Amino acid sequence: MSDVEKRDTVIIGAGPGGYVAAIRAAELGQSVTVIEKSETVGGVCLNVGCVPSKALINAGHRFQEAADASTFGITTQAPSIDFSKTQEWKQKKVVDRMTSGVRMLLKKHKVDVIQGEAVLDSDTKLRVVSTGPKQFMSADDGLTIEFKNLIIATGSRPVEIPGFKFDGRVVDSTGGLNLPEIPKEFVVIGGGYVGTELAGAYANLGSHVTILEGTPSILPNFDKDMVAVVLKQMKKKGIDVVTSAMAKKSVQDDNSVTVTYEVDGKEATIKADYCMVTVGRKPNTDDIGLEMTDVKTTDRGLIEVDTQGHTSVPNIYAIGDIVPGPALAHKAFFEAKTAAGAIAGNKTANDWVGVPAVCFADPELATVGLTQTEAKDKGIEVSTAKFPFAGNARAVSLDEPDGFVRLVTTKDDNHNLLGAQVVGPGASDLIAELSLAVNSGMNAEDIALTIHPHPTLSEPIQEAADIAIGFPTHI
Numbered sequence: 001m002s003d004v005e006k007r008d009t010v011i012i013g014a015g016p017g018g019y020v021a022a023i024r025a026a027e028l029g030q031s032v033t034v035i036e037k038s039e040t041v042g043g044v045c046l047n048v049g050c051v052p053s054k055a056l057i058n059a060g061h062r063f064q065e066a067a068d069a070s071t072f073g074i075t076t077q078a079p080s081i082d083f084s085k086t087q088e089w090k091q092k093k094v095v096d097r098m099t100s101g102v103r104m105l106l107k108k109h110k111v112d113v114i115q116g117e118a119v120l121d122s123d124t125k126l127r128v129v130s131t132g133p134k135q136f137m138s139a140d141d142g143l144t145i146e147f148k149n150l151i152i153a154t155g156s157r158p159v160e161i162p163g164f165k166f167d168g169r170v171v172d173s174t175g176g177l178n179l180p181e182i183p184k185e186f187v188v189i190g191g192g193y194v195g196t197e198l199a200g201a202y203a204n205l206g207s208h209v210t211i212l213e214g215t216p217s218i219l220p221n222f223d224k225d226m227v228a229v230v231l232k233q234m235k236k237k238g239i240d241v242v243t244s245a246m247a248k249k250s251v252q253d254d255n256s257v258t259v260t261y262e263v264d265g266k267e268a269t270i271k272a273d274y275c276m277v278t279v280g281r282k283p284n285t286d287d288i289g290l291e292m293t294d295v296k297t298t299d300r301g302l303i304e305v306d307t308q309g310h311t312s313v314p315n316i317y318a319i320g321d322i323v324p325g326p327a328l329a330h331k332a333f334f335e336a337k338t339a340a341g342a343i344a345g346n347k348t349a350n351d352w353v354g355v356p357a358v359c360f361a362d363p364e365l366a367t368v369g370l371t372q373t374e375a376k377d378k379g380i381e382v383s384t385a386k387f388p389f390a391g392n393a394r395a396v397s398l399d400e401p402d403g404f405v406r407l408v409t410t411k412d413d414n415h416n417l418l419g420a421q422v423v424g425p426g427a428s429d430l431i432a433e434l435s436l437a438v439n440s441g442m443n444a445e446d447i448a449l450t451i452h453p454h455p456t457l458s459e460p461i462q463e464a465a466d467i468a469i470g471f472p473t474h475i
C-alpha cells in the first residue's frame with residue numbers, strides 16, 4: 001500500500017446517505033470507496049434508529065392485541081412477554097438482516113468499504129484511522145487517501161443535557177431501544193417524534209410512561225389538531241404528558257433514577273426505572289477535520305450546501321443529517337442520489353417541497369408539503385378539505401376511526417395541492433400518494449378523478465379531494 005492512495009469517489013459514512021450514494025455512484029460508473037467507522041453498515045437508521053424503533057413499536061402493538069381483543073368478541077388470556085426474546089428478534093431478524101442486505105449490495109456494486117475513522121487533511125486529502133478488525137479491506141493506521149470527489153455523510157448523534165449524563169439508567173434513544181427489561185416506570189424527556197414513538201412502544205409493552213416536554217406541546221412539527229388525536233390515545237393508555245416542563249437533574253441508585261423537573265417555577269420529582277433523553281441530535285461535523293478545509297458550516301454546525309449537495313468546495317459534497325433540512329432517512333437517500341448524480345454531471349437537484357415526515361405514534365401522523373399555517377406564514381391563501389377516518393368503512397372495521405386526512409390547496413378554482421396531512425391508521429403509507437401528488441403538481445380534481453379501491457384506508461384521500469372541489473360524497 002502506498003503512502004497516499006488515489007481514489008475517485010470517496011464517501012465518509014455508510015448510513016442511509018452514505019450507502020445509497022455509494023450504490024448510485026457505482027451504478028453511474030464511478031469507482032467508489034466508503035469509509036465507515038463503526039463495525040456495521042446502515043448508520044443510525046438501520047442500527048439504532050428508524051428500523052429497530054419500528055420493530056419495537058410493532059412488538060408493542062402485538063402485545064396490546066394479545067392483551068385485549070374484547071371489542072371483536074374475542075376473549076384472550078393475559079399475555080406474558082420475554083423481553084430478551086423481543087430484543088433478540090429485533091436485533092437478529094430485523095437489524096442484522098437489513099444491515100447484511102446493505103453489505104451485500106455494496107459488495108455487488110464493487111464498493112470498497114474501509115472500516116476506519118476518516119479525518120480530513122485538506123480539500124483533497126483525508127486520513128483513515130482503523131477502528132476495528134479488517135473486516136472489509138485493510139485500513140492501516142495513517143492511511144492517506146487523495147480523492148477526486150468526496151461525499152460527507154457522517155450523520156448525527158444525540159444531544160446530552162446538563163444533569164442527565166448518558167450513563168446507567170439515564171439513556172439516549174439507543175439505550176432506550178436496547179433496554180434489558182420493560183421498565184415499570186419510564187420517563188421520557190423530550191416529546192419530539194423519537195420520544196413520542198418510544199414512549200408509545202413502551203406504554204404498549206406495559207410501562208407507565210411520563211413524557212416531560214419543555215415546550216407547550218409534544219410533536220411541535222405537526223398541526224395541533226393532529227397532535228390532539230395522539231394525546232387522546234395517550235390518555236387512554238395512561239401516558240402522562242407534562243408540557244412546559246424543564247428537566248433539572250437526575251439521581252441514580254442501583255434500582256432507580258429520580259428525575260427532578262420544574263413546571264411554572266414549581267419543582268416535582270418522578271422515580272423511574274429508566275429515563276430516556278430525546279431532546280434532539282447534533283451533526284457529526286465537529287470532529288472530522290473540516291477546519292483543515294474550506295468547507296463552510298452554519299452556526300449550528302450544519303454543512304452549507306446547494307441544491308445538488310455541493311459544499312463551498314467544488315469537489316466536496318455533503319448529505320443527510322449534517323446538512324440543513326429535516327433529519328430523516330428518506331431525505332438522506334434522496335440527497336445521496338442527487339450528489340452521486342452531480343458527480344457524474346447530472347443536472348438533478350433537491351427540491352424540499354415534497355419531503356414527507358412521519359411519526360409512528362398511536363395513531364400515526366404524516367405530513368407533506370405546506371400546512372395551513374406554513375402557507376399563511378408565506379402569505380399564500382389556501383383552502384383546506386378534511387375527511388375523518390370515522391367516515392371510512394375500512395378504518396371503522398379495524399376499530400381505528402380516530403383521525404383524518406386533510407388537503408391544503410390553493411384558494412382558487414384550480415385547487416392545486418400544496419400540502420397534505422394524515423393522522424390515523426396507515427398514515428405512514430398513505431402519505432406516499434400525497435407526496436407523489438404534491439411533487440407532481442397535481443390538483444384536487446386529479447385525485448378526485450382517480451379511482452381508489454374500496455374499502456381501503458386510501459379512500460379518505462379521494463373523499464377529501466371531493467370536498468376540495470365542492471362535491472363531498474360520504475360526509
Ligand SMILES: Cc1cc2nc3c(=O)[nH]c(=O)nc-3n(C[C@H](O)[C@H](O)[C@H](O)COP(=O)(O)OP(=O)(O)OC[C@H]3O[C@@H](n4cnc5c(N)ncnc54)[C@H](O)[C@@H]3O)c2cc1C
Nearest residue numbers: 013015017037043044045049050118155320321327328329
Ligand atoms: C430512534 C430514531 C428513530 C428514527 N426513526 C426514523 C424514521 O422512522 N424515519 C426516518 O426517516 N428517520 C428516522 N430517524 C432519523 C434517521 O435515522 C437519520 O435521519 C438517518 O440515519 C441519517 O442518515 P445519515 O446517512 O445522514 O447519517 P447516519 O445514519 O447517522 O450515518 C452516519 C454514519 O457515518 C459514520 N461516521 C461518522 N463519522 C465518521 C467518520 N469520521 N469516519 C467514518 N465514519 C463516520 C457513522 O458511524 C454512521 O454509520 C430516526 C432516528 C432515531 C435516532
